[in-house]
Amino acid sequence: MGNIHDIARIAGVSTATVSRVLNNHPYVSDGKRLAVLNAAEQLHYEKNINAVHLSRGKTETIGVILPFVNHPYFGTILNGIASAAEKSGFKLMIVQTNYDIAQEIDALNMLKLKQVDGIIITSRECPIELVEDYSAYGNIVLCEASSGEQMSSVFVNQYEAFKEAISFFIERGHSKIGYTVFRLDGKSSQARKKAYEETFGHVQDKWIFDQALTIEDGTRVAGEWAALDDPPPAMLITNDFVAVGFILECKRLGFNVPEDVAVVGFDNHAIAAPLGITTIELPLKQLGIIAFQLAISEDTVSHREIAYKLIERDSV
Amino acid sequence: MGNIHDIARIAGVSTATVSRVLNNHPYVSDGKRLAVLNAAEQLHYEKNINAVHLSRGKTETIGVILPFVNHPYFGTILNGIASAAEKSGFKLMIVQTNYDIAQEIDALNMLKLKQVDGIIITSRECPIELVEDYSAYGNIVLCEASSGEQMSSVFVNQYEAFKEAISFFIERGHSKIGYTVFRLDGKSSQARKKAYEETFGHVQDKWIFDQALTIEDGTRVAGEWAALDDPPPAMLITNDFVAVGFILECKRLGFNVPEDVAVVGFDNHAIAAPLGITTIELPLKQLGIIAFQLAISEDTVSHREIAYKLIERDSV
DNA sequence: GCTTGCTCTGAAATGCGTTTCACACTTTAC
DNA sequence: GTAAAGTGTGAAACGCATTTCAGAGCAAGC
Numbered sequence: 001m002g003n004i005h006d007i008a009r010i011a012g013v014s015t016a017t018v019s020r021v022l023n024n025h026p027y028v029s030d031g032k033r034l035a036v037l038n039a040a041e042q043l044h045y046e047k048n049i050n051a052v053h054l055s056r057g058k059t060e061t062i063g064v065i066l067p068f069v070n071h072p073y074f075g076t077i078l079n080g081i082a083s084a085a086e087k088s089g090f091k092l093m094i095v096q097t098n099y100d101i102a103q104e105i106d107a108l109n110m111l112k113l114k115q116v117d118g119i120i121i122t123s124r125e126c127p128i129e130l131v132e133d134y135s136a137y138g139n140i141v142l143c144e145a146s147s148g149e150q151m152s153s154v155f156v157n158q159y160e161a162f163k164e165a166i167s168f169f170i171e172r173g174h175s176k177i178g179y180t181v182f183r184l185d186g187k188s189s190q191a192r193k194k195a196y197e198e199t200f201g202h203v204q205d206k207w208i209f210d211q212a213l214t215i216e217d218g219t220r221v222a223g224e225w226a227a228l229d230d231p232p233p234a235m236l237i238t239n240d241f242v243a244v245g246f247i248l249e250c251k252r253l254g255f256n257v258p259e260d261v262a263v264v265g266f267d268n269h270a271i272a273a274p275l276g277i278t279t280i281e282l283p284l285k286q287l288g289i290i291a292f293q294l295a296i297s298e299d300t301v302s303h304r305e306i307a308y309k310l311i312e313r314d315s316v
Numbered sequence: 317m318g319n320i321h322d323i324a325r326i327a328g329v330s331t332a333t334v335s336r337v338l339n340n341h342p343y344v345s346d347g348k349r350l351a352v353l354n355a356a357e358q359l360h361y362e363k364n365i366n367a368v369h370l371s372r373g374k375t376e377t378i379g380v381i382l383p384f385v386n387h388p389y390f391g392t393i394l395n396g397i398a399s400a401a402e403k404s405g406f407k408l409m410i411v412q413t414n415y416d417i418a419q420e421i422d423a424l425n426m427l428k429l430k431q432v433d434g435i436i437i438t439s440r441e442c443p444i445e446l447v448e449d450y451s452a453y454g455n456i457v458l459c460e461a462s463s464g465e466q467m468s469s470v471f472v473n474q475y476e477a478f479k480e481a482i483s484f485f486i487e488r489g490h491s492k493i494g495y496t497v498f499r500l501d502g503k504s505s506q507a508r509k510k511a512y513e514e515t516f517g518h519v520q521d522k523w524i525f526d527q528a529l530t531i532e533d534g535t536r537v538a539g540e541w542a543a544l545d546d547p548p549p550a551m552l553i554t555n556d557f558v559a560v561g562f563i564l565e566c567k568r569l570g571f572n573v574p575e576d577v578a579v580v581g582f583d584n585h586a587i588a589a590p591l592g593i594t595t596i597e598l599p600l601k602q603l604g605i606i607a608f609q610l611a612i613s614e615d616t617v618s619h620r621e622i623a624y625k626l627i628e629r630d631s632v
Numbered sequence: 633g634c635t636t637g638c639t640c641t642g643a644a645a646t647g648c649g650t651t652t653c654a655c656a657c658t659t660t661a662c
Numbered sequence: 663g664t665a666a667a668g669t670g671t672g673a674a675a676c677g678c679a680t681t682t683c684a685g686a687g688c689a690a691g692c
Contacts, residue, residue: 003678014642019680027640049429050375051678053366054647061409070395075386082385082412086419091426093377094410096398103402110407113365215586248590270531271587274564319648330672335650343670367648370677636691645682652675659668 002043010042011035022047053114061091062295063116065107067099067123071213072269073239073284077122077143080288088296099125099183111137118295123186141294143287144187147303152294154304156282158191161308162236165264165280166199169234172316174262178207178232180221180242192236204232212238218245225261226253233261234316240265240272240279247275247315262316268309276314283307318359326355338363369430377407378611379432381423383415383439387529388585389555389600393438393459396604404612415441415499427453434611439502457610459603460503463619468610470620472598474507477624478552481580481596482515485550488632490578494523494548496537496558508552520548528554534561541577542569549577550632556581556588556595563591563631579631592630599623 004022008015013032020028021036028036039045053059064081066074078094085092093116095107104126110116111134118139124131128148134140135150146153169177179196181189196203206228209221218241225231225246237243243265247257255261265272268281283306290304320338324331329348336344337352344352355361369375380397382390394410401408409432411423420442426432427450434455440447444464450456451466462469485493495512497505512519522544525537534557541547541562553559559581563573571577581588584597599622606620 004680005678015679016642016644016681017640020641023680027638029640032641046428048370048678049426049431050366050369051647052680054364054370054649055678055680057647059366068395069385069398070388070391072386072388072391075388075391079384079386079412082410086412091431092410094398094408096395096402110365112362115365115407215590219590244587245590252590271560274531274535274561274568320650321648324672331649332651332672332674333670336671339650343668345670348671364648367677368650370679371648371650373677634692636689638689639687641684641686643683646680648677650676653673654671656671657669659666661666662664 002045003048004045006043007036007039007045010039057114058117059091059115060089061093061116062292063093063095063107063110063119065095065097065104065119065121065124067097067125068213069094069096072241073267074122076267076269076284077288077291080285080290081120081292082288083285084289084292088292090292090296097125099123101126105130108134111140120291120295122291139295139297141291143291145191145305149301152297152301152303154287154290154294154306156287156308157305158188159195161266161280161282162192162195163199164308164310165236166195168264168310169236169262169316170199172262174234176207176230176232177234177236178204178209178225179236180209180212180217180238180246182211182213182238184208184210207232212242215241215245218242218247219249220245222246222249222253226250226255231261235261235263237263237265239267240269240277241267243277243279243315244271244275247277258314258316264310264316268311272311272313278313278316279311281309281311318361319364320361322359323352323355323361326358327351373430374433375407375431376405377409377432378608379409379411379423379426379435381411381413381420381435381437381440383413383441384529385410385412388557389583390438392583392585392600393604393607396601396606397436397608398604399601400605400608404608406608406612413441415439417442421446424450427456436607436611438607455611455613457607459607461507461621465617468613468617468619470603470606470610470622472603472624473621474504475511477582477596477598478508478511479515480624480626481552482511484580484626485552485578485632486515488578490550492523492546492548493550493552494520494525494541495552496525496528496533496554496562498527498529498554500524500526523548528558531557531561534558534563535565536561538562538565538569542566542571547577551577551579553579553581555583556585556593557583559593559595559631560587560591563593574630574632580626581631584625584627588627588629594629594632595627597625597627 004015004018007018018036021033097103111119120141122143132150140151142151142153145155212221243263265277265279268279272279320331320334323334334352337349413419427435436457438459448466456467458467458469461471528537559579581593581595584595588595603622
């Protein structure tokens with residue numbers, strides 16, 4: 001083992017020269033370079049990265065806050081982040097929060113502690129003001145529509161996407177449209193509600209189904225939907241996974257898709273194609289890649305909207 | 317900001333005392349404790365975690381090597397790891413390798429560099445001997461059947477599980493059974509092949525379908541299956557996602573499940589229930605939790621086999 | 633011939649918290 | 663009343679690599 005001082009001693013040089021050699025800095029004579037390399041080899045030297053981090057004040061690590069690591073929505077974003085990180089030689093620290101504010105704060109604190117150089121928040125529960133307080137300690141990237149000057153963001157325009165889906169339903173002759181969201185008070189849900197209200201004037205509360213994120217949630221919502229006196233014959237669903245649960249349960253209950261209930265999902269996950277689910281494609285991997293780039297960017301804060309795309313299949 | 321020395325100066329104590337207060341060590345008088353706390357408050361002091369890591373020689377961080385972060389199999393394991401890590405106050409460093417050996421090595425090096433205290437390898441491409449070389453630097457946990465004395469492991473007995481699935485098919489009158497794997501040379505595939513050969517004596521190569529990991533792979537395999545002269549009327553599929561792609565494509569091609577082709581998947585992912593897929597449930601979250609515990613364990617190496625369970629539905 | 637401008641090096645400062653050791657003083661214990 | 667045990671504290675060592683600064687030596691430029 002040994003450290004840089006041992007190498008310096010054995011090679012008969014200073015630690016500065018050892019550092020230069022080890023980091024491929026110029027201005028080292030071939031003789032000393034060789035001596036250092038030999039000594040390092042001989043000692044089976046390994047850098048202590050913590051000393052490097054301490055000295056440099058940087059860790060080349062980005063923190064990623066995500067509520068659930070095993071949900072395909074977040075998984076795909078993470079996939080994008082991870083592939084971009086690999087290209088840039090950065091490491092990734094992930095924190096699964098379950099939307100628990102204490103854990104979100106715990107993750108944000110990594111920034112203060114200099115454990116990470118930046119943080120990507122794929123989704124959050126804690127107030128934006130609280131997050132903002134951390135922006136002085138490093139780059140923070142939000143995966144939600146935002147326009148502040150403290151933090152960058154990359155997002156899909158949920159409002160527009162929702163409007164487009166509604167228009168599509170209307171084109172196909174639907175006027176009674178229900179929808180599902182994961183969290184009623186979430187940013188994305190608010191944008192969706194706004195889009196909905198601008199088209200229809202008001203929202204039928206019973207046509208909004210909350211807590212819909214997974215396949216199981218979709219199954220449950222289908223039951224709730226079927227139990228209504230006048231279930232809306234068109235449903236805009238949180239994501240394709242929920243749509244899968246919803247559609248399959250509806251079929252099991254004897255309803256036909258799209259005749260009895262038309263469905264539009266979000267994401268265009270691989271599951272959507274074989275099940276013929278019409279969906280709004282969100283380029284989530286791309287979103288992750290951009291989020292990472294913004295997280296390591298030295299430039300000023302920026303906000304990037306990414307495109308969505310309606311994919312027509314057989315569920316409408 | 318300021319550091320521990322600044323606090324010491326302001327509070328009129330030594331840095332040792334500051335450290336004691338900050339880490340809740342005993343043997344500090346109330347007066348000095350208060351003085352330190354006040355000074356820390358006044359300076360808006362934040363620890364530099366890198367100095368802590370350097371000093372302690374530990375980082376309370378575990379590295380997780382996984383080929384694909386957004387595949388539900390690995391996502392679920394990661395979910396288990398993450399929830400256990402949170403409970404223990406550990407952080408997680410993830411490396412998505414795409415089964416690229418260079419990246420696996422890069423990840424393993426975090427151990428040498430003292431960047432992580434231990435590493436969990438959910439799946440790997442590089443030779444086991446190479447991994448073993450790193451075990452001197454910290455705990456390594458493999459998520460595969462293993463019995464070495466260097467590294468712990470937690471795994472499902474793929475051989476037994478596969479045998480059980482085959483027996484189940486045979487009970488239901490099937491004798492011509494094909495199967496899919498992700499990597500023919502993978503450890504799990506070898507166990508499966510062995511189980512298969514012990515039952516049937518030999519393997520029909522054309523009844524083994526390679527590179528099957530995702531829904532899309534399942535769709536593709538269905539095409540290959542249907543193109544055979546004598547497609548086996550029973551298929552054991554890598555996992556439920558592949559099974560989804562396979563089953564839906566078979567139906568699209570005009571085959572009925574289970575009449576024309578019976579299917580057993582693996583994992584019991586949430587997708588399996590609504591589609592009525594018979595599957596071998598693997599407690600992957602549990603596997604992740606155990607993997608994490610082994611990774612932080614101070615005890616000796618241990619090997620833990622976890623139970624699987626056949627879940628009967630409608631695809632056989 | 634003199635001035636720039638490189639190339640090459642090392643001493644020393646910097647980043648920062650933890651922990652051991654020695655020591656002084658105060659309580660119990662017998 | 664004395665030894666043993668516990669409490670409280672600081673100096674100093676330890677973990678380790680990076681980087682700035684100053685300076686020596688040498689070559690190219692005019």
